Amino acid sequence: MSATLPLVEQFQYGLDAPICLTWELTYACNLACVHCLSSSGRRDPDELSTAECKAVIDELERMQVFYVNIGGGEPTVRPDFWELLDYAGQHHVGVKFSTNGIKIDQRAARRLAANDYVDVQLSLDGATAEVNDAVRGAGSYDTALRAMTNLAEAGFTGFKISVVITRHNVSQLDEFKQLADRFDAQLRLTRLRPAGRGADTWSELHPSQAQQRQLYDWLVGHGEQVLTGDSFFHLAAFDGNALPGLNLCGAGRVVCLIDPVGDVYACPFAIHENFLAGNVRAEGGFSQVWRGSELFAELRRPQTGGACNSCSAFDACRGGCMAAKFFTGLPLDGPDPECVKGHGERALAGLDQAASPKPSLDHSHRGRAAVPLTIGRRAPGTISPPPDVRPPVSACAQSPLAGLTS
Amino acid sequence: MTADPAIALPVPDSAAPVGNPAEEPLTEDLLVEEVSIDGMCGVY
Amino acid sequence: MSTDLELGAPGVAATFDLAAAWTLHPQVAVRPERFGALLYHFGTRTLSFLKSPQLLSVVQQLADQPSARAACLAAGIAPADLPAYQQALTRLADSDMIQPRKPAASST
Numbered sequence: 001m002s003a004t005l006p007l008v009e010q011f012q013y014g015l016d017a018p019i020c021l022t023w024e025l026t027y028a029c030n031l032a033c034v035h036c037l038s039s040s041g042r043r044d045p046d047e048l049s050t051a052e053c054k055a056v057i058d059e060l061e062r063m064q065v066f067y068v069n070i071g072g073g074e075p076t077v078r079p080d081f082w083e084l085l086d087y088a089g090q091h092h093v094g095v096k097f098s099t100n101g102i103k104i105d106q107r108a109a110r111r112l113a114a115n116d117y118v119d120v121q122l123s124l125d126g127a128t129a130e131v132n133d134a135v136r137g138a139g140s141y142d143t144a145l146r147a148m149t150n151l152a153e154a155g156f157t158g159f160k161i162s163v164v165i166t167r168h169n170v171s172q173l174d175e176f177k178q179l180a181d182r183f184d185a186q187l188r189l190t191r192l193r194p195a196g197r198g199a200d201t202w203s204e205l206h207p208s209q210a211q212q213r214q215l216y217d218w219l220v221g222h223g224e225q226v227l228t229g230d231s232f233f234h235l236a237a238f239d240g241n242a243l244p245g246l247n248l249c250g251a252g253r254v255v256c257l258i259d260p261v262g263d264v265y266a267c268p269f270a271i272h273e274n275f276l277a278g279n280v281r282a283e284g285g286f287s288q289v290w291r292g293s294e295l296f297a298e299l300r301r302p303q304t305g306g307a308c309n310s311c312s313a314f315d316a317c318r319g320g321c322m323a324a325k326f327f328t329g330l331p332l333d334g335p336d337p338e339c340v341k342g343h344g345e346r347a348l349a350g351l352d353q354a355a356s357p358k359p360s361l362d363h364s365h366r367g368r369a370a371v372p373l374t375i376g377r378r379a380p381g382t383i384s385p386p387p388d389v390r391p392p393v394s395a396c397a398q399s400p401l402a403g404l405t406s
Numbered sequence: 407m408t409a410d411p412a413i414a415l416p417v418p419d420s421a422a423p424v425g426n427p428a429e430e431p432l433t434e435d436l437l438v439e440e441v442s443i444d445g446m447c448g449v450y
Numbered sequence: 451m452s453t454d455l456e457l458g459a460p461g462v463a464a465t466f467d468l469a470a471a472w473t474l475h476p477q478v479a480v481r482p483e484r485f486g487a488l489l490y491h492f493g494t495r496t497l498s499f500l501k502s503p504q505l506l507s508v509v510q511q512l513a514d515q516p517s518a519r520a521a522c523l524a525a526g527i528a529p530a531d532l533p534a535y536q537q538a539l540t541r542l543a544d545s546d547m548i549q550p551r552k553p554a555a556s557s558t
Contacts, residue, residue: 007439007499010485019488019497022449037450064481066497068488069449092479096490098450117492162450190450230447245445255448267448321447404550428544430481437538443490 007246014300017063022268023258027051027363028153030102033125033136035164035205037269038259040364047260050080052281056258057084058171059286060093066093067381071268073260073363076103082111089117096121098162100140101147109147109154120190121160122147127175131168134336135205148183160227164192165215166205166230167258173218189219192338193232194327195269196359196404202328203353212238212340219243234320236311237340252277252299256290264289266299269323279306292320306333313341318384320344329356333392466540468532471551472512478547482506489547496545505538509519512548 015375028043029036048056057257060068068088075081088095096119104112104120112120122144126132129141152157161180163169170178173189180187194202207215216235219226220243230245246254251267258264262280264273277296278289290296303313308319320336328337335343474480477493484499487509504554507525508518513520538544543550 007485008503013484015483019446020443020449027495065478066479066481066488066492067443071450095497120496150436188444224442227442229449230445233447242443246441246447248447250448254446257448264440268450269448422525435459437500437502437505437534438541439501440541441499443497443498 003209009246013302014291014391015254016291017060017065017287018256019065019254019297020069020270021060021065021256021258022069022071023056024072024260024268025070026078026260027074027082027361028077029055029073029100030077031074031100031137031140033140033197034201035135035166035196035198036393037072037193037196037198038073039108039362039364041360043073044261044287044363046128048280050083052262053080053084055085055091056262056280056286057088057091059097059280060088061091063287063290065093067096069096070095072098074100074102076108085115085373095119096160098123099147100136100317101144104147104150106150106154109150109156112151113156114152119158119160120151120156121162122185123162123164123178124179125164125166126169127172127179130367131172132244134168135166136234148185152183152185159183159185161185162188165189165207166190166192167211168205170211170215173215177222186227187225188227189215190229190231191321191324193323194356195323196271197364199327199356199359202322206338209338209340209345210337216243231258231321233303234317234336234338239312240316242316246333247316251275251322252293252296256296258286264293266295267323269321270326271379272357274326274327274357275323276360301308304333306331307353308335308343311341327357327359329353340398462558466518466523467507468539469514469517471553472518472521472539472548474509475512475546475549480506480509483517488550491545494510494546496547498542498545498547500538505535507544508535508549509548513551522530 009268014038026043026047027038029039029040030092032041053355076099085095094117098121099125112118124132124141125135125146126141133139161174161176167339177187191204192206199351215233216238219228220233220241222242228243228245229286230247230250232243233245233247236242236247251270256264256266256277257268264280264286266275266277275295280286280289282288284319305314306321309315316335321340322332323335324337325332328348330337330344330347335347337344337348339396466496473507475491479490479492481488482543486502487506489498500509504525504527508521508527511524513519515524518539522532527535540550
């Protein structure tokens with residue numbers, strides 16, 4: 001009997017359905033976080049209706065998608081949020097939703113505690129209001145803590161506290177763990193990607209090399225107690241020891257994004273026309289996009305490491321994050337911008353960041369500064385790029401996606 | 407019905423390379439892999 | 451009636467009783483795939499990859515066969531490979547994906 005292939009090679013044949021996926025229900029949001037991956041704030045006039053959302057859930061049920069991660073924007077501001085939550089549960093689709101906590105009052109907390117098929121994930125980016133609110137806006141820390149208190153009082157334990165690691169909060173890892181323990185919640189740390197509004201703030205917010213090392217050591221020390229959404233597999237190159245998880249890019253292979261207007265992207269961190277696979281409103285719905293999209297077929301083929309092939313760490317890091325490379329203007333077949341060996345940093349030094357690809361959509365609030373503008377400012381003298389600039393293609397590009405037009 | 411005698415199993419060799427012609431028995435590392443639903447990149 | 455025997459061999463957990471009757475946990479969803487199958491437990495939120503179509507066949511037959519061993523043989527597992535499948539079934543039992551089945555009303 002022959003040995004079985006590693007999973008990363010199994011996925012080239014495609015899965016009939018994603019294992020789980022992210023579904024942004026709305027672009028509307030009460031907050032204006034500086035690093036929002038979906039550039040959310042204002043509702044889009046063309047968002048899926050309640051009936052259209054239920055049709056998507058029906059399809060997910062037929063495809064036997066186990067779980068959907070619902071987010072946005074702030075999903076709970078949709079008036080039909082609770083109706084859709086119940087509908088998903090009735091149709092055998094598990095739900096985890098990501099929220100800033102604004103609508104999790106005591107009544108909502110009790111309703112959630114009574115539901116076996118829902119998980120709640122609260123977003124928090126600082127263990128103190130000072131650190132958190134600098135990124136998420138004044139009052140957002142208090143909102144999150146109030147929601148956590150309501151959930152705990154309603155008997156909902158095991159909710160997730162999800163943190164995006166920045167250079168300002170990496171010193172608070174132990175405090176985050178204590179906070180989670182206090183509420184009998186589970187801590188989740190995830191990676192900041194230069195996606196959405198994160199494109200503008202990434203260079204100021206992303207952790208330094210030394211901080212990445214600190215983070216990696218802490219994660220290794222905490223094992224499976226702390227979740228990461230597999231977002232730090234690029235750090236495996238430090239010691240060659242992988243963190244728990246699949247340790248590979250799931251985009252278009254095991255996961256994808258459905259956005260509020262029904263567009264299907266390879267990944268929620270890659271909302272850009274280059275990673276747009278189709279729309280659920282088209283003939284054949286979501287399943288046709290998942291199974292028939294040329295973009296996804298391309299992503300499922302085993303990717304060559306390109307410039308990273310000769311690096312001893314490649315087997316561990318797999319070349320890092322596609323979205324991080326794309327939005328910092330790096331070629332997809334080269335190092336991750338945060339490559340722990342410094343190859344990414346060197347590659348970035350030669351690039352004009354103003355010429356990097358920009359997110360295709362921007363639903364940000366207009367004329368409102370919920371957070372201090374100092375964090376979001378470009379360096380003085382930076383010229384705004386033209387609207388449809390293409391990413392630079394490496395002269396050594398081997399990836400079929402290099403220079404891809406939609 | 408007689409109970410199966412307990413089978414003494416070798417400790418799995420997790421360093422076994424893929425594609426090795428199977429003189430050694432298949433190990434459980436290759437047949438079942440567990441991942442938390444949170445352990446896949448591309449969802450938030 | 452299953453009896454879990456202590457193995458004592460280093461690195462190996464309590465043995466999986468091949469002679470016992472087993473079944474899928476009621477909260478587990480099975481999704482066949484080309485490489486084998488995905489098993490998702492809605493209670494524990496754990497996902498198991500079965501990396502062999504034969505292992506899927508074993509799991510699918512557990513509820514209908516009088517013993518796990520019978521399920522393995524019905525799935526075409528060669529006796530020499532039984533230890534590997536027993537270890538795989540141990541993993542699935544440990545993660546609660548499969549559970550002992552209550553015996554039928556009449557017993558021998």
